[in-house]
Structure formats: structure tokens, C-alpha cells
Amino acid sequence: MSQTDESPTTLAKTPTYEYYGFVLYLLSFIAFAIYLLWAYLPKEVLESLGITYYPDRYWALALPVWSFVLVIFIFVAFISINFLNTAPLDSFNTITGSNEFNSNFYYS
Numbered sequence: 001m002s003q004t005d006e007s008p009t010t011l012a013k014t015p016t017y018e019y020y021g022f023v024l025y026l027l028s029f030i031a032f033a034i035y036l037l038w039a040y041l042p043k044e045v046l047e048s049l050g051i052t053y054y055p056d057r058y059w060a061l062a063l064p065v066w067s068f069v070l071v072i073f074i075f076v077a078f079i080s081i082n083f084l085n086t087a088p089l090d091s092f093n094t095i096t097g098s099n100e101f102n103s104n105f106y107y108s
Contacts, residue, residue, distance in 0.1 A: 035060070
């Protein structure tokens with residue numbers, strides 16, 4: 001057996017999706033930090049930093065609450081749709097098995 005200098009490389013090209021994910025993570029962290037600063041810093045501090053145009057503080061509480069209510073609504077809506085699309089318990093469509101309908105049992 002001859003030994004060659006060509007060994008398989010173990011370095012794989014890193015997918016760009018990893019970079020996109022890391023950048024998205026950093027941007028979301030920065031956006032959350034800006035949100036917290038806007039929500040908790042007094043008006044005077046923001047103006048001293050040169051930030052004079054920003055939304056009303058009402059939205060600092062309203063948007064998270066509305067988002068939470070939307071998620072709860074989606075859960076309730078999906079459960080309701082499943083109940084509407086499910087056959088009633090006394091329907092013959094819910095009976096399964098090898099002997100789905102035994103007429104002797106029901107009509108004797």
C-alpha cells in the first residue's frame with residue numbers, strides 16, 4: 001500500500017444560512033435593547049441623546065399585549081376549527097375496526 005499526500009479535507013464550506021442566522025440574532029437583540037431603552041428611559045434622557053421623534057409610550061405596552069392576545073386567539077381558533085371538522089361522537093363515521101357495523105348488535 002502506498003501512502004499519498006492527498007488526504008481528504010475536513011474543512012467544509014460554512015453555509016451562508018449560519019451567517020444569516022447570526023446576523024438576525026444580533027439584529028433582534030439590538031432591536032430588543034432599543035425597545036427597552038425607549039420604553040424605560042425618561043423623555044429628557046431620550047431628548048438629550050438627540051432622539052426627539054418616537055412613538056407614544058402607550059405602544060410599548062399595547063403591542064406586546066396585542067401580540068399575546070393574537071397568539072391566544074390563534075390557538076382558540078385552531079381548536080374551534082378542529083371541533084367543527086370532527087364528526088360527532090354518536091356518528092357512525094367514528095366507528096372503526098374490522099366489525100364496524102354489526103347489525104345484530106344494534107337491531108336485535
